Every structure is written in C-alpha cells, then in structure tokens.
Amino acid sequence: MRISPAIGLSLLVLIVGSTGVLGSDFKRQANSFQAPSQPNFLSEFRFGLSAQDPWGAGGRDSSANLTGEILFAKPFTASDLFTSYFIPRPHVGGSLNFDDRTSFAYAGLSWTIDVTPNxxxxxxFGGAIHNGKESSHPLSDRQALSCSPLFRESGSVGVRLSANWSVMATIEHLSDGGTCSDENRGLTNVGARVGYSF
Structure with missing residues (x-):
C-alpha cells in the first residue's frame, strides 16, 4: 500500500505533536511527584553577650551572660506592611551566666518595626523561668527574683548588614510585676546580639 506524501506529512505532524503533548504531560506528572517544599517555620537565630544587672544593688560587680534566641515565622501574614507590624513572631531563648549567677530561659512574642530599610x-513580651533565689541572702551572688516564672520584657535597636545578617543592642528586664509576695527587685541586662535571618 502506497502512502501519499500529503498523508505521510500529516502522520509525521501528528506523531511529533503527540510526542510534545505526551512529553509535557510527563513533565507535569514528574513535577507532581516531587517532594513539596517544606514550610520554613524558623525566621531568625540570634546570639550574643550581655552584662547582667550592671546597676546592681550593693555595688557588686556585674557579670556576663551568653545569650541565644530563636524566632519563628509569623503565624499568618497581612496584605499591607502597616498591618504586618502588629503580627508578632513567637520566640524562645535563654541567658547563661558565666559566673554561676542567675541564668534563665524564656518564651514570648516579638514585634519588629522597620524605621528605614536597614x-x-x-x-x-513573655515569660521566663530562672534559677535565681527567692529571697535576699548576703552569701549568694544570685538575684532575689522571687517566684518563677516571671514576666520578661525587652527592647532592641538593630541594623541590617545584609539580607541575612543584622546586629542589635538589647535591654531586657525580668520582674514579677507585683504578683508575688516575696522580695523582687527585678533583673535588668544590657547587651549586643548578632542575628541571622533564614
């Protein structure tokens, strides 16, 4: 059986076209089997040093802390920048004292507002648990921090060095807010931290 050139050309176009369609279908199916991208729950990691209670009572020398903090992604996003400032990032962190004075771990919420692009x-604001003592004692270097957990508040001013790196100065305060009956003069630390955004 002889096939005319017109029919042969038509069959060739049909085969090539079908191959293209099948190829695109195969690519779509292959892409559908790829592992979905994992959501990024981590937003930023921070570490640094702080001076513990530099204005401490009794003229005692201040000591140093090693600090670390993890910030998680915002639970949801807003369509405009202004509203997004009111959506906090959850965080967890800790402060480890080098001189066996008061150390603590904390968790809470952070609100970050851009003053300029950089x-x-x-x-x-959140809460903290600590290893401080519950009342004053002349032989102890740990602060009289009353009950545990305590409230923790902090404020920072930072500069973005790049898309991922930033530095910031931070002041933080731990106190019972008058909710405990024991003595509590609070604990205030000041320091500097480096942040890496994911």
Missing part, C-alpha cells in the same frame, strides 16, 4: 526597632 534600621529597625523591636519590642518583646
């Missing part, structure tokens, strides 16, 4: 301010 400068930002931040406020945090």
């Amino acid at each position: 400068v930002f301010v931040e406020g945090s």
Whole structure:
C-alpha cells in the first residue's frame, strides 16, 4: 500500500505533536511527584553577650551572660506592611551566666518595626523561668527574683548588614510585676546580639 506524501506529512505532524503533548504531560506528572517544599517555620537565630544587672544593688560587680534566641515565622501574614507590624513572631531563648549567677530561659512574642530599610526597632513580651533565689541572702551572688516564672520584657535597636545578617543592642528586664509576695527587685541586662535571618 502506497502512502501519499500529503498523508505521510500529516502522520509525521501528528506523531511529533503527540510526542510534545505526551512529553509535557510527563513533565507535569514528574513535577507532581516531587517532594513539596517544606514550610520554613524558623525566621531568625540570634546570639550574643550581655552584662547582667550592671546597676546592681550593693555595688557588686556585674557579670556576663551568653545569650541565644530563636524566632519563628509569623503565624499568618497581612496584605499591607502597616498591618504586618502588629503580627508578632513567637520566640524562645535563654541567658547563661558565666559566673554561676542567675541564668534563665524564656518564651514570648516579638514585634519588629522597620524605621528605614536597614534600621529597625523591636519590642518583646513573655515569660521566663530562672534559677535565681527567692529571697535576699548576703552569701549568694544570685538575684532575689522571687517566684518563677516571671514576666520578661525587652527592647532592641538593630541594623541590617545584609539580607541575612543584622546586629542589635538589647535591654531586657525580668520582674514579677507585683504578683508575688516575696522580695523582687527585678533583673535588668544590657547587651549586643548578632542575628541571622533564614
């Protein structure tokens, strides 16, 4: 059986076209089998040093802390920048004292506001558990921090060095807010931290 050139050309176009369609279907199916991208729950990691209670009572020398903090992604996003400033990032962190004075772990919420594209301010609020003593004792170097957990507030001013790196100055305060009956003069630390955004 002889096939005319017109029919042969038509069959060739049909085969090539079908191959293209099948190829695109195969690519779509292959892409559908790829592992979905994992959501990024981590937003930022921070570490630094702070001076513990530099204005401490009794003229005692201040000591140093090693600090670390993890900030998680916002639970949801807003369509406009202004509203997004009111959506906090959850955080967890800790402060480890080098001189066996008061150390603590904390968790809470952080609100970060851009002043310029490179400068930002931040406020945090949450709670902290600590190993401080519950009342004053002349032989102890740990602060009289009353009950545990305590409230923790902090404020920071930072500068973004790049898309991922930033530096910030931070002041934080731990107190019972008058909710405990024992003595509590609070604990205030000041320091500097480096942040890496994911």
